[in-house]
Amino acid sequence: MxxxxxxxxxxxxxxxxxxxxxxxxxxxxxxxxxxxxxxxxxxxxxxxxxxxxxxxxxxxxxxxxxxxxxxxxxxxxxxxxxxxxxxxxxxxxxxxxxxxxxxxxxxxxxxxxxxxxxxxxxxxxxxxxxxxxxxxxxxxxxxxxxxxxxxxxxxxxxxxxxxxxxxxxxxxxxxxxxxxxxxxxxxxxxxxxxxxxxxxxxxxxxxxxxxxxxxxxxxxxIGLPGSPTQVAGVTTIELKRKGEMLTGEPADIARQLVKKLQTDKVLPEALVCRRDVV
Amino acid sequence: MSFKVTHEQELARKIALEFAEREIIPHRDKLRVEDEEFEEQLAVKEAKAGFHLAMIPRDEGGTGLGQGGRVIILEELGAAFPRMVSSLHREFAYAFAKATGGVVKEKWMPRILKGEASAAPFINEPQGGSDVMNFATTARKDGDDWIINGRKCFISDGHKVDFGMILVKTGDPKDPATRGARSLTAFVVEKDMPGFKVERVEKSMVGHITATVSFSDVRVPGNYIVPPGVGRGLTPVFMAVWDVGRLGISAMLLGCILGSCRCSIKFAKERVLFGKPIHDLQAIRHRIADMYIDLAAARSLTYRAAWLRDQGLSSSQEQSIAKYYCTQAAIRTSLHAINIHGGSGVMDEYMPQMYYRYAPCLISAGGTDEVMKDTIGVAAINGANPVMGANPAETSGFHIM
The missing domain is CATH 3.40.50.620 (HUPs)
Incomplete structure (x- = not known):
């Protein structure tokens, strides 16, 4: 071998x-x-x-x-x-x-x-x-x-x-x-x-x-001159827990949740909520 | 002053530490409840890692890391969990086989190198280990062989070691021909020899097992006598007990000190009191400083005693000093660790109580504090070069006169 x-x-x-x-x-x-x-x-x-x-x-x-x-x-x-x-x-x-x-x-x-x-x-x-x-x-x-x-x-x-x-x-x-x-x-x-x-x-x-x-x-x-990638910036992400209680009927809670996620830019703003689902 | 830890020995520490982080620390709960199966597996892994090869020279198949490398390894393994590290018994096996030479060395060396042979000193008798002149175990000559009769007790892992070096009476200490120490001879005895029996096993308060073993007409070949020979048994026994036992025990006590320091510093950073970690309290910092000073002093004494041996010089006094100091320092630092941990320090799942219970278990191993101090005191008073005993003065940093 x-x-x-x-x-x-x-x-x-x-x-x-x-x-x-x-x-x-x-x-x-x-x-x-x-x-x-x-x-x-x-x-x-x-x-x-x-x-x-x-x-x-x-x-x-x-x-x-x-x-x-x-x-x-x-x-x-x-x-x-x-x-x-x-x-x-x-x-x-x-x-x-x-x-x-x-x-x-x-x-x-x-x-x-x-x-x-x-x-x-x-x-x-x-x-x-x-x-x-x-x-x-x-x-x-x-x-x-x-x-x-x-x-x-x-x-x-x-x-x-x-x-x-x-x-x-x-x-x-x-x-x-x-x-x-x-x-x-x-x-x-x-x-x-x-x-x-x-x-x-x-x-x-x-x-x-x-x-x-x-x-x-x-x-x-080689080295920095030979590198096409340039680092534009580095940020530290702070991870914090934030508890928040949503109240109301289940459908209402879901609507509140979607709105919050859109505000925080987790979901796109253009998301259309289908009434029959939420 | 040239005493220093080599890069090779520092790497040995890193290797032992990595082993401890994977094979010991995550499994402390099993060691704590004395899980024998796990302990056996761990002993096999320690053999595979080759820790027992440190004190064996390169030309004999070992790594040649010396006593210095060996004590560092035992320190790290002992810090991970205080226990009788399995490689100590393998090191005894090498020391006995080397001291005896001839057929004994030929027979056992292949297994010793593989980490498959273990041994222990068979010295202690019911009336004590240091009162050698009053030993009751005897050997009488029968043709080319010798017949051993008697009993030895507190034999570390005596129920499972493969062989041991036994110190017995072969003459009458009052007879001018065999006066005093000339009445004592050391033999190698194997567990498979007819007449050898494990009478009983006892556990210390941390689960360490010692055995009482008996010898009933055990026939031992003449070439199993440890040189220099008949009536000269104290020298090889002392060499083995000092070099392997006393240095090894000092290293394991060093492990208790190191482990106490590590867990205390970690706890002092994590435990918050009055809104701040407790290391912000001067009282805690001073305790940690005391522990650290003890660690530094105990390391210096033990490493130097080991280094002297690696230079081919005697370090019997240094070993006694190190062993005494490490015992006291291990008790002190583990008690500091309990104080720093508060109520948690005495809880089963926290380490300080383990170190605190383990340290006193090593007081008698290799000689009690009193024996150590007496040896040191005698040498200090009578020696030409007081603290060094027989060493040439220029090798020593210790001059007191």
Whole structure:
């Protein structure tokens, strides 16, 4: 059986245990994240787990890759603790401010440099941005097929695998040829706990740091200048419970409710209330 | 001064903490009611995580994280729930097999590495554990073998360990040829040896099980004697009890202190009194400060004792100091935790009462407070380099004269 080399794209996200300490800077419209520890996103753990399982079943190598500022090594190291064979950090001031497209472009450049890659895994979406765009974008840049919302993967021969992806009212089973980019949902597996050997592996296995000079990129497609998405503003949503009792006959209560929802712009104002229904 | 926690050991803490957050903390209710099936499953998971491999060197198949890595792991697991962490008995198994060497090591090491073998010291007798000259358990030579007869009590998990290191009389302490400690020999005994019997099991107030075991004409091969050999049993027993037992117990007490601090700080942030969280009250902040000071001091003592061992130096006095201090600090901090929690602190579903009940259960493990203080006092008065005992002065930060 052919060995399968996997790459897992991971992203540092604020550690969920410290979310209460994150706030919004009203001036810069950015999150105040200073001092907040970073962690591997939950779906990144699922992606890594799937790659590790395939390695255990078929052999090959698992490489984790991330784009981020210095400090991102911490999550790459944790991926090694969990069993990844090597790690790559794409870090350069020129990469900063990237949207999903520019991020995917740089990640794809790093994956191309790695060479012999059969499978690229990602979490379907990140914990903080939640766009779900990076997986398909990486696939496009690499010229690979891609699958998203994957909940089950089975190996089927040397260069094929069967996968199940989640849709709104069920799931679809597909067969796909490698190389392929796979974005996983949490149902795909139960991520493993680290073994104490991980502390040893972290000392022995390498984190390679690649700058703009180490990958082939078009400088117009990276960082803030290469990002077509511009954040226009960020607002904090205050969630408050507001209890209000409506009184009257049931039909009257329904009419009051519709009117309130229209006032609060939950329902369109042009909604026509059918007398026989309400 | 070069003593420091390595990055590898900090990663070991993170690994143990993650394990605790998934496998222990959400299941505290099962540990609280002493669900034996769950405890067995947890012990298997701890073995799979490889926590017992920390003190085993790399060239013997372990992770080589050393005593430093080991105490940090035990601290985190103990903080999640105070209990006799299963890896301690696996570490005893390694220490005994290594000390004995030869066929014993060959036989047990494969299972020890897989986390499938556990052991305990068979030392205590009904009249006490420290009064070794009056032990009644004996071994007499019979050809190449030895025949052991007697009884040992308060053996931690003695009903289920695979083997143990037993300290017995092989001579008369009053006979000039076998005077004093020369009358004592250490053997490895296995639970499957004919004549070995678990007489009864007893539970402590937190559910920790100890057993009384008896030896009736138990035949032990001569190569099961722990070196240096006949009449030299105290040295290997002390080494194992200090390095595995005393350091391990200190680490588990450290867990009580850490756990008390964590739950108290969390509670002080959440509990609102007079319109403010109670950490706004100076009285509460000062209690937390006292707890934190105890944590810092207990960590410094325990980690340093472990670090000295990792440098290949003796730390018997440091271990006694750490064990004594951790015991007292665990009782103090858990009582602070109860005070901070108010009525909730003594309720079954809150942790402070668990830490408070558990800490005293470790007073006698590895030697009571009095034994610790006596050991420290004797060394302080008689030692050339008082607090360090036999250590070269330059390795120690403790000079009192």
């Amino acid at each position: 052919k060995e399968l080399n996997s790459v897992v794209c991971i992203k540092p996200v604020p550690d969920q245990r410290f979310w209460d300490k994150i706030s919004l800077d009203p001036k810069t419209q950015t999150l105040r994240r200073a001092g907040i520890p970073v962690a591997l996103g939950p779906l990144d753990l699922n992606a890594l787990e799937e790659a590790l399982r395939i390695k255990e079943a078929r052999g090959g190598k698992v490489t984790v890759i991330s784009m981020g500022p210095p400090g991102t090594e911490e999550i790459l190291e944790w991926a090694i603790v969990l069993g990844a064979d090597e790690a790559v950090l794409l870090s350069d001031r020129a990469f900063a401010g990237a949207d999903t497209l520019a991020t995917a472009y740089v990640l794809a450049s790093g994956i191309k440099k790695l060479g012999d890659v059969d499978l690229v895994f990602l979490g379907n979406e990140s914990l903080d941005g939640s766009t779900g765009q990076v997986g398909p974008q990486v696939a496009e840049f690499l010229g690979m097929s891609h699958l998203t919302h994957i909940t089950k993967i089975d190996l089927a021969g040397d260069t094929k695998l069967k996968a199940r992806f989640h849709i709104e009212f069920g799931s679809i089973d597909v067969e796909v040829k490698t190389p392929v980019v796979i974005a996983v949902d949490k149902e795909v597996n139960e991520p493993r706990l680290a073994n104490i050997w991980g502390a040893v592996w972290a000392q022995e296995r390498k984190i390679n740091c690649w700058s703009i000079n180490d990958v082939e990129v078009d400088k117009d497609k």
